[in-house]
Amino acid sequence: MPLELLTDRRVETAKPSAGQDRFELRDTKVRGLELRIGKREGSKTWALLYTRQTDGRVRRVTIGPYPEIGLAEARRRALGFKVNIESGADPATGIQESNAAPTFKELSDEWIRIHGPSKGAKSLSDNVSMLRRHILPVIGAKMAHDVTKRDVLRLLDLVALKADARLGKKSLAARKTRDVPVLDTARQLSHRPARVYEVIRAIYRWAISRDILAIDPTFGMKPPLKKERPRERALTSEEIKQFWTRLGDTPLTEGVKLALRLALVTAQRIGEVSNIVKTELALHGPTPIWSLPAERSKNREGHRIPLSPLAVRLIKEAQALSGESKFLFPSPKDDASIGSGAATKGMQRARPTFDLADFRVHDLRRTAATGMAELGFNPYTISLVLNHISARTGTITSAVYVKYSYDKEKREALESWGRRLEELVGAVIGLETVIPAAAP
Structure with missing residues (x-):
């Protein structure tokens, strides 16, 4: 059986010799790839020969017909099969069972x-x-x-x-x-x-x-973008005042407005804020706190968020509006919370009112983190406030041995940030006095 470095021209012109019913050309570039050429109408089909790892048997899996599948594509598919074969897959069996395969x-x-x-x-x-x-x-x-x-x-x-x-x-x-x-x-x-x-x-x-399929069509593909550039947008002090004051002029519901403000005050994700269940909140005593359960957090890690006086004030306003609902921000349509979509879509509708260039809901969280950094808090404490998993499990020590919740450090950061917001928007929210920010 001929072994040669196949070319597009060779594949196109190959045909059986006189008296041959079929013959195969095997590629030297991708070991096992062969072009099977039949006598009838010069039919050509790509296949891959391989050795099954479980029993050492030589198997053949059909790749597809030529010219629908060209040389370059046949090589790419063969390489994809070979990657899976090295992991123990048996693609020929998978193809034979294709009638039972899913859409x-x-x-x-x-x-x-x-x-x-x-x-x-x-x-x-x-x-x-x-x-x-x-x-x-x-x-x-x-x-x-x-x-x-x-x-x-x-x-x-x-x-x-x-x-x-x-x-x-x-x-x-x-x-x-x-x-x-x-x-x-x-x-x-x-x-x-x-x-x-x-x-x-x-x-x-x-x-x-899961051994459902034998080949991945994305194998060998380059992602449309190698790396997404992270956003860097954070509101300035003047923009924070502008956001807070103009939020009141938007057609958004009072619940959505409070959820957006609470996201800025607590530095938490809008989806986690807008879906708060009242039983997660402990507002009484000197150290009010919001306990976010693992099943509701993005990284599936439970999180304790100390609540500043400004956060408690916003939550109590939301409680007064929510009535008997178990959710702090209930949906008016059914027994559910408003969800993150209400705030995100609301921000899009209200964008002209805010008049803030290139501004999204998630920028509130970045704004809070930037504000805490400007107040002198270190990146580790801010990462804990944000519930970034790298801060909690970055080392074997922190992941396995350190079970301290860092509530004290997080409370200092969030209360200082709350006081900073009161300085900026105190007149708007009706605060009679502004508490000076304490040094971290």
Whole structure:
């Protein structure tokens, strides 16, 4: 059987000799890759020969027909099979059982069902949204093992061309007429294909690890963006006053306004703030605290947030509005909380009122962290306030042996930040006196 470095020209012109029913060409660049050429109408099919690890038997798995699959794509797919074979997979068996294989939608549903409980609520919601809006309409009905690299690339191209659903036509028009930079919108759009790609890749890698599939179409693909540039937007002192005062002029509900202010005061994620259950709060005594359960935190780590006097004041206002609901910020439509979507969408609608360039809800958390740093608190304490997992489990000592909650240090930082906010917006919230900030 000929062994040679295959070229596009050689593959195109290869045919059986007189009297041959079939012959094969084997590639020297990718060991085991062969082009099987039949006598009838010159049919050509790519296949991969490999040795099954469990019993040492030589197996053959069909890759697909030529010219639908060219030389470069055949090599890429063969390499993908070889990676899985080295991990113990038997792709020939998987192909033989392809009639029972799932569609991509069925595969993604199973991934959500099994993998979803281990993800944070916001992360899971984002994954489901990307699947529903971008991925399933394009490849959901295809058999999961039939999705090709070209399918994924075409999907990512379509995603890059879509307008951002969070910014309606009126919002975009308002930005342009007010001469507000649209760089933030462009940045969102440019990074969305990368996040869609990550979801598809995660599903296929999970399917291979569970021996559901034998090959990953994203193998060898480069992410649309190598690294996402982190945002750096934090409000200045004047912008904090502007945000706080103009929030009152927006058409947002009082509950949403209080949730946004509380997010700034506590430095916590808007999803964790807007879904507060009243039983998480202990407001009486000299050290009021909010205990965020692990199942509600993004990193699945329980978190204790000391509450400053300003935070307690906002929470009591929210309690008065919430009535008998178990949620601090109940939804007016059903027995649920308003969720992070109410604040995020509300901010988009109220953007012209705020008149703050390139401003998002999550920037409130960065603003609080920056403010605490300006007050002299060290990065480790601020990371603890933010519940960053690196601060809690960065070393074996902190992860396993140190069980101290750091409530004292976090309280000093948050109370100093609360006093700083009172200095900035005290007149607005009706404080008769402003308490000077204590040195950390």
